[in-house]
Amino acid sequence: MSTAMLYGLCSAVLVGLGLFGLIVHPQPLRKILAFNLIGGGVFLLFGVVARRGAGVGFGGDPVPQALVITGLVVAFAATALAVALLLRLFEQTGQATLRLDG
Amino acid sequence: MAFDTGLVLLVLGVAVWTIVARDTFAAVVGFVAYGLLLALVWVRLAAPDVALTEAAIGSGVTGVLLLGASTRLRRTETSGAGEKPGITLRLAAGMLCALVSAGVAAIVLKFPEPAPTLAPQTAANIVATGLGNPVTAVLMAYRAIDTLLETVVLLLALVGIWSLAQDRVWGGFPGPRHHADLEGVLTFIAQLLVPVGILVGIHIFWIGSVAPGGEFQGATILAAMWILAMITGLVDAPPVSRRWLRLMLLAGPAVFLAIGLAGFAMTGAFLAYPAPYAKLLIVTIEVPVMLSIAAALALLVAGPPERRPQR
Amino acid sequence: MSFALDALTILAVSTGAFFFLAGTVGLLRFPDALSRLHALTKADNLGLGLVVLGLLLQAEGSFAALKLIGVWLLTLLAGATVTQLIARTARPGGTHE
Amino acid sequence: MADFLLAAAGFVLATVALGLVRILRGPSEADRIMAAQLLGSGGIAALLLLAAAMSVPAAVDVALTLALLAAFVSVAFVKGFARSGADGA
Numbered sequence: 109m110s111t112a113m114l115y116g117l118c119s120a121v122l123v124g125l126g127l128f129g130l131i132v133h134p135q136p137l138r139k140i141l142a143f144n145l146i147g148g149g150v151f152l153l154f155g156v157v158a159r160r161g162a163g164v165g166f167g168g169d170p171v172p173q174a175l176v177i178t179g180l181v182v183a184f185a186a187t188a189l190a191v192a193l194l195l196r197l198f199e200q201t202g203q204a205t206l207r208l209d210g
Numbered sequence: 211m212a213f214d215t216g217l218v219l220l221v222l223g224v225a226v227w228t229i230v231a232r233d234t235f236a237a238v239v240g241f242v243a244y245g246l247l248l249a250l251v252w253v254r255l256a257a258p259d260v261a262l263t264e265a266a267i268g269s270g271v272t273g274v275l276l277l278g279a280s281t282r283l284r285r286t287e288t289s290g291a292g293e294k295p296g297i298t299l300r301l302a303a304g305m306l307c308a309l310v311s312a313g314v315a316a317i318v319l320k321f322p323e324p325a326p327t328l329a330p331q332t333a334a335n336i337v338a339t340g341l342g343n344p345v346t347a348v349l350m351a352y353r354a355i356d357t358l359l360e361t362v363v364l365l366l367a368l369v370g371i372w373s374l375a376q377d378r379v380w381g382g383f384p385g386p387r388h389h390a391d392l393e394g395v396l397t398f399i400a401q402l403l404v405p406v407g408i409l410v411g412i413h414i415f416w417i418g419s420v421a422p423g424g425e426f427q428g429a430t431i432l433a434a435m436w437i438l439a440m441i442t443g444l445v446d447a448p449p450v451s452r453r454w455l456r457l458m459l460l461a462g463p464a465v466f467l468a469i470g471l472a473g474f475a476m477t478g479a480f481l482a483y484p485a486p487y488a489k490l491l492i493v494t495i496e497v498p499v500m501l502s503i504a505a506a507l508a509l510l511v512a513g514p515p516e517r518r519p520q521r
Numbered sequence: 522m523s524f525a526l527d528a529l530t531i532l533a534v535s536t537g538a539f540f541f542l543a544g545t546v547g548l549l550r551f552p553d554a555l556s557r558l559h560a561l562t563k564a565d566n567l568g569l570g571l572v573v574l575g576l577l578l579q580a581e582g583s584f585a586a587l588k589l590i591g592v593w594l595l596t597l598l599a600g601a602t603v604t605q606l607i608a609r610t611a612r613p614g615g616t617h618e
Numbered sequence: 619m620a621d622f623l624l625a626a627a628g629f630v631l632a633t634v635a636l637g638l639v640r641i642l643r644g645p646s647e648a649d650r651i652m653a654a655q656l657l658g659s660g661g662i663a664a665l666l667l668l669a670a671a672m673s674v675p676a677a678v679d680v681a682l683t684l685a686l687l688a689a690f691v692s693v694a695f696v697k698g699f700a701r702s703g704a705d706g707a
Contacts, residue, residue, distance in 0.1 A: 116318035124311030161327030167256025170344035258676035270687030595685035
């Protein structure tokens with residue numbers, strides 16, 4: 109098994125783990141954390157695709173690498189918006205929960 | 211290979227910790243460690259540009275954002291206990307997620323041979339951009355439209371956050387006012403760190419045209435230094451209605467768009483650079499884009515306005 | 522000459538790695554937070570310092586060397602910040618300023 | 619030489635990973651932060667060693683960024699700590 113493949117399998121586990129956290133954690137902040145964990149796994153998959161595309165003197169295919177850089181920044185923007193919404197919810201209701209009856 | 215196996219196990223261990231930790235604060239500590247280890251992984255995958263971005267955004271700035279949220283929400287920590295899903299649901303979720311993981315793993319194992327790649331095309335066209343770093347060339351030329359849209363996405367997220375402000379503080383100062391540390395140690399550290407960090411940020415930006423680095427990485431470091439100055443009370447966050455701030459946020463996308471439109475006149479296509487001026491135009495775009503991204507990132511962390519504007 | 526430099530690098534890096542080991546053992550075995558902090562700062566300052574020293578001997582050019590030293594100094598600064606935190610929380614009387 | 623440096627990177631990473639047990643055991647949050655701090659400096663040392671072992675000079679820039687951001691995150695830790703402590707008092 110190649111090194112790239114090893115990291116590919118790692119990304120598969122990370123996606124599953126993050127998804128699990130996203131489903132079972134009741135607290136929204138933990139869901140945001142888990143979502144970022146999934147993001148890390150997906151980006152890693154891109155990194156593996158890039159690594160496998162190494163050639164002509166490049167260590168990896170620069171196109172997926174560039175996409176990951178864009179993705180990381182957008183993921184951060186989404187996280188910041190989610191956190192702001194959560195803090196506003198807390199400010200408004202005194203709770204940080206997604207329960208409808210709360 | 212032994213090194214990589216160990217690194218993978220470590221990444222997975224920290225990821226498990228982030229999910230199972232009882233305390234949110236501890237989970238955030240785990241997440242920061244996760245980002246740090248992923249930066250190592252990116253170096254192993256021969257992607258130092260991504261490693262820089264991961265170290266700066268994925269670990270550092272996201273970590274500080276989540277850390278701030280977890281301290282603010284600390285009192286709600288125990289209230290969620292009753293909502294924990296039952297064992298059946300957790301088991302079902304575990305099985306579903308194992309299935310998803312197995313699916314992704316199957317895709318990884320069935321990747322086509324030889325691997326599809328755009329590296330030769332990038333190598334063939336990089337000369338025309340005048341850049342030495344293929345990733346920057348892709349970001350600024352081949353996929354420039356992505357980069358342009360991304361700067362807009364950051365602004366949209368910022369508008370979204372600002373719109374969460376209450377009416378009475380509309381246009382005011384974001385976040386709480388931090389006061390300089392009485393004992394002076396943190397203030398001293400920040401005073402040392404901020405100028406060094408600004409130098410490092412500019413360095414990372416500047417080498418981005420020939421070596422790993424670039425405007426995103428540089429901008430994140432600059433943003434981190436601004437946030438540092440804010441949370442240690444060295445400077446206050448500006449009221450979001452300030453004109454210079456709005457101009458700074460808009461400058462990057464505006465210049466990018468203007469040069470993109472000028473591409474129609476010069477070469478007949480959007481975001482096409484005439485070859486002799488390609489590098490000059492790219493640098494002209496990159497400088498304001500970096501400043502805009504840095505401002506946007508810092509303000510995304512600072513959050514919605516919470517204090518009334520003075521005037 | 523290059524052989525002697527390589528030998529010195531191996532010596533410094535090995536000693537640095539040993540300090541990381543010592544720091545970890547201290548972090549796990551020492552009974553209270555303050556002595557754990559003591560173990561940690563040794564690993565941080567000396568472990569990384571020796572690794573940097575070893576790599577300095579292999580550095581190509583003065584700018585690369587400068588960056589290596591910069592990394593070490595920044596880590597020292599981070600360590601100082603954490604030390605400040607522990608001093609606040611572990612000190613009798615708690616977190617009051 | 620490259621093999622030795624890679625092995626050293628692996629060794630440092632493995633030892634600081636052991637220290638992560640402290641994150642699991644705690645008991646105080648200060649202990650958890652100390653373990654994270656150790657992982658930080660160990661990770662930075664591993665990056666520097668990787669940079670030399672794999673001949674990727676850019677990895678030194680990654681280490682520089684990490685060191686800078688680690689200092690930044692620790693200041694935020696301390697500030698957040700002081701605030702939550704003040705809330706509780």
